[in-house]
Amino acid sequence: MAFDVIIIGGSYSGMAAALQLLRARRQVLIVEAEQRRNRFSSHSQGFLTQDGVDPGEIARRAREQLSRYETLNWIDGTAERAEGMRGSFKVTLAGGHEAEGSRLLFATGVSDTLPQVEGLVERWGRSVFQCPYCDGYELMQGNLGVIATGPDSLHQAQFLPEWGKVTLMTNGILELSSDERSALAKRGVEIEERSIRRVEGEADVRLSDGRLRTFAGLFTTSRCRPATPVAEQLGCELEETPFGSQIKTDLQKETTVAGAFACGDVARVPHSVSLAVGDGAWAGTHVHRSLVI
Template sequence: MKLYDVIIVGGSYAGMAAALQLVRARRSVLVIDAGQRRNRMASHSHGFLAQDGADPAEIARIARAQLQAYPSLSWCEDEAVDAAGTHDAFVVSTARSGQFGARRLVLATGVSDALPEIEGLQARWGRSVFHCPYCHGYELAMGRIGVIAVNPMSLHQAQLLPEWGEVTLLLNNAVEPDAAAREALKRRGVRIESTPVARIEGEADVVLVDGRRLRFAGLFTAPLNAPSTPLAERLGCPLASTPMGTQIQVDESKQTGLPGVFACGDAARVPHSVSLAVGDGAWAGAQVHRSLVFPTV
């Protein structure tokens, strides 16, 4: 079993950003990636400096090609199914390619989204149903925006979104704003619709259970997130609860509660975007290298 300096589980934006810092320090790095980017359904990425409007798949392709120009990088297209070990002696098991060893681990696994169970929503996720207004709000051209409530964070989301259009908060039996919340929404010009949602049709048409159809330029929702794999739990890394769900708990150096295991990207921070994931990964990569140079830190 080959021993690497670092194994990075997850080859999306955060994982590749971490890898770049490490291979430029001439460290041996293995990236294990199952090929399931969270934003794979989106055709354009916005808010990422110098890449605004680019195809997120193309951003990932270019990044990987640049990484693979470094001889100390290895790439494994496989799913990491288990991980174990301690500082300087970790083992990652994959579904098809066997086991690999490393002195350090980086968990850049991304997250899964617990979307509302509404007919038609899943098929439009990342296309006309979004979670981040900074990534997708501008393109709605100040049109009508619907916010499908799922938890108390939806009230915050609805108050934020009037910067990008005329907002209607669809309570959908998920939340019930108190008097103070209703007043805050009113001050922001947000309308409230209490009738539950039956389904979504067309581009972003909401059909209510009473048969009414509300047409929107786009829809937003605030799904709860969780790390997309159980590797952190299997390693014994603590998790943290946030208003947006569960994430891997890390310190300022992006190290988890288990020495030698680091985490970055959506799985280890909120909020989420491509640019934030890249920055988080770059910082994590530098801190992993520092831990290899100064192992007592």
């Protein structure tokens, strides 16, 4: 059968978009590769009514609620290719299965490229974070370390003292001017200029001189890009943001390919579960509008 909308990505933004379309009684196919970006986190904070809930449980409940709508179709699998045009798209899945739809919606999320510091990747989402609104409160105003990745780390360090005592570790990447040092000092931020050897324990940093700095949590900035190249292969343009690249969309969440839309982390900054849900709901209504008008 041909679907009204094929949604590639069945996490928070994709399901939020699907809900709007299902309530308009549209035939929707969700293709979900089960690679949620926050799959390493045990709790989701800052999401109204779901504060502190396991993000996997939020996703499970959402899928259960969507399953009550008879026009939902769901495939657990990976979309490998998308082709076609507005009114006639075809998506090829791993294993060779093909699906056709009038509209496409990319809600694939993004992949993170982290600083090349030993021990950092293993702690991402557990004791190494990016968003203070999502994870800062639970660190109980303890010592917080910022591992520099570039100029944006300066702003991250200036922002974080709301959540604890902050140390900015330049790690040989960030050179600070006298004005920047003064601005950090006004916020009570310590500057650590020894390079980092590795991250140990929960969030401890071993420096090049052998010292061990102990922190309640670490913050850094990842570089993001779409989790799959399918949208690019279709011809959707990307755009650069302070956090990396994302799919370029207009205010109605339509990409540069007519009839193909994008939402969530792959199409907006900044990133959080609540913002992804809102963006998905917005996209879903505009995808429906494009089917009507």
